[in-house]
Amino acid sequence: MISHKAYSLAEATRKLESYCAYQERCHKEVIAKLKGMRMIPEAIDQITTHLIQENYLNEERFAKSFARGKFTIKKWGKNRIVNELKLRQVSKFNIKSALAEIEEEDYHKTLDELATKRLAQIHESNVQKKKKKLADYLLYRGWESNLVYAKLKELV
Template sequence: MYSKQGHTLTEATKKLEDYCTYRERCHKEVTNKLRDMGMIPEAIDHIIVHLIGQDYLNEERFAKSFARGKFKIKKWGRVRIVNELKYRDISKYNIQIALEEIGEEDYVSTLESLAQKRLRSLKEPNLQKRRKKLANYLLYRGWESNLVYEKIKELIP
């Protein structure tokens, strides 16, 4: 079985094993990569089944790793993490499991430090505009609106 670009099934499988070993991948990324390589649909299915069987590809593991990484490194809130996982066609079940990776204490303290840091950097003298800018920043990063507005009331009375 060859692709349009001349990759054999074995070559493509090896390439994708390396691709999945480098970092966790979701099924959508792998499928897109195989399509970009010009593989036919039967070959794509065969390779994906192989990658899952050999534990190179695991959606639950991907979702957990993604949620942990985006929360710890990029300081994203649950809303943004959920939306990004949905965009990658991750199941609701795996999204729920991924969100369990984020501890409630960590979540609250991260929101606190992120809000404090952003507030210090805002030079806006108008109180209403400062609130709005802080809210927009936190909402964009995916923090729940009720938590954001509570935090703003607390920080900018």
């Protein structure tokens, strides 16, 4: 049988402070972590409130950091970023401010680099299949379909 450590309110609070200080977290992750620690709902509310008041937990900051990171590191498009933030139950307001973090010029430049690089990796003689593979790749990464199809016309 697995024994679970019981945490006092102070211990759980300290543990969550370092959890949030290590990396930006959304409310959903923090609540899941507390539930995993077998904390009661009242304690979860109390700890979450403390983390927000002490600025360990800030959903807008999380959303902005998430959007910047996924765009610059993983080269995700806005659709994928929005869907992932919705999955984490981030508010519409915070999603909107997160997308504002991405410069329009950088966005188009990244799409161009990503599409060009991927096109060079696709070894397909049939032009339609080549276009489909590139489109599927870019759409999966969350790039808007109008941008994807414009890029296909330009490159293939």
